[in-house]
């Protein structure tokens with residue numbers, strides 16, 4: 001399940017596959033702070049890019 005979180009308040013929510021990212025946080029109402037939650041694979045990819 002794809003998940004997103006708010007960088008401002010840390011609120012996490014799930015979005016359905018194929019749906020766009022929410023434009024604003026449904027908890028704190030901040031705009032542009034909702035980002036995808038990083039998966040273990042994302043972190044591995046970041047590490048491999050640093051080499």
Ligand SMILES: [Zn+2]
Nearest residue numbers: 006009025028
């Ligand atoms: Zn928020």
